[in-house]
Amino acid sequence: MPRGKPANTRCVQLAADFRCQLFGRPERPAVCQTLEPSLEMCGRTAEEAHLYLLRLDLLTRP
Ligand code: SF4
Incomplete structure (x- = not known):
């Protein structure tokens, strides 16, 4: 995600089993x-x- 990961958006590196594919x-x-x-x-x-x-998302919303 070269432009960063927006809040409340699943990371593209997060696998279906919730493991990080870049770990x-x-x-x-x-x-x-x-x-x-x-x-x-x-x-x-x-x-x-x-x-x-x-x-956290609610508390840090602009
Ligand atoms: S730990 Fe892995 S899956 Fe989680 S946000 Fe970072 S790169 Fe994405």
Whole structure:
């Protein structure tokens, strides 16, 4: 995604099994390589992680 990934848009590198297709490869974006997962951000389920992202999206809308 050379122009960046808009909020609320699935990354083109995210596979159907929710794995990053660039994991471990040098072309993986720096922000993805340095992001530290946390319980607050990831939650205990995929649904909790999605709710966290939706909350961030709402809080940072222009
Ligand atoms: S880690 Fe980054 S490149 Fe990989 S799927 Fe997630 S957003 Fe896309």
